[in-house]
Amino acid sequence: NAGVMQNPRHLVRRRGQEARLRCSPMKGHSHVYWYRQLPEEGLKFMVYLQKENIIDESGMPKERFSAEFPKEGPSILRIQQVVRGDSAAYFCASSLSGDLYNEQFFGPGTRLTVL
Amino acid sequence: KQEVTQIPAALSVPEGENLVLNCSFTDSAIYNLQWFRQDPGKGLTSLLLIQSSQREQTSGRLNASLDKSSGRSTLYIAASQPGDSATYLCAVRLRGGSEKLVFGKGTKLTVNP
Numbered sequence: 001n002a003g004v005m006q007n008p009r010h011l012v013r014r015r016g017q018e019a020r021l022r023c024s025p026m027k028g029h030s031h032v033y034w035y036r037q038l039p040e041e042g043l044k045f046m047v048y049l050q051k052e053n054i055i056d057e058s059g060m061p062k063e064r065f066s067a068e069f070p071k072e073g074p075s076i077l078r079i080q081q082v083v084r085g086d087s088a089a090y091f092c093a094s095s096l097s098g099d100l101y102n103e104q105f106f107g108p109g110t111r112l113t114v115l
Numbered sequence: 116k117q118e119v120t121q122i123p124a125a126l127s128v129p130e131g132e133n134l135v136l137n138c139s140f141t142d143s144a145i146y147n148l149q150w151f152r153q154d155p156g157k158g159l160t161s162l163l164l165i166q167s168s169q170r171e172q173t174s175g176r177l178n179a180s181l182d183k184s185s186g187r188s189t190l191y192i193a194a195s196q197p198g199d200s201a202t203y204l205c206a207v208r209l210r211g212g213s214e215k216l217v218f219g220k221g222t223k224l225t226v227n228p
Contacts, residue, residue, distance in 0.1 A: 045216065
């Protein structure tokens with residue numbers, strides 16, 4: 001059973017471009033979480049999604065950031081018009097269900113660098 | 116608002132030493148607490164998960180304790196090895212329906228041969 005997969009692993013964008021980060025959860029998992037790790041900071045929750053639904057986006061900036069988890073395919077975190085402050089590692093985690101007994105399993109992350 | 120603090124921020128020890136990493140959290144209304152390991156440029160590896168009703172968990176040379184009333188957890192590493200060098204993250208899962216984990220900034224451990 002493959003773990004959580006994220007791609008690309010490294011992404012370089014110039015200011016003003018768009019960044020698309022993809023996350024494929026573990027097989028059978030229908031719950032996805034996105035976290036951001038800024039340099040020298042801990043991971044911060046961004047958004048929690050189930051298939052086709054955003055459940056909690058309280059940690060996601062109101063502008064330029066969006067997330068989706070379609071019925072088919074990976075979850076996508078989209079950052080429009082990137083700025084240097086968006087440079088960070090973005091981690092995706094998945095769980096079997098939203099039950100608090102279910103552990104979140106993390107992917108290797110996508111490291112975004114904005115030039 | 117839940118805040119998680121890890122002390123020390125960095126720790127350097129000689130190989131073979133036993134060591135303790137500390138984690139504290141401000142709101143005791145947690146569902147569980149988890150310790151992770153993060154290697155440079157890599158993702159997170161879950162080490163131990165302690166449910167709020169538990170006091171400790173053990174896995175090999177690792178032992179994690181939880182004192183929910185005082186808002187503290189410790190990760191004990193016995194007989195440290197150079198391969199233990201990594202950043203150790205503590206995270207709590209909140210009660211009240213939120214699914215998110217709240218992380219500390221981590222302790223960067225270096226074990227010198």
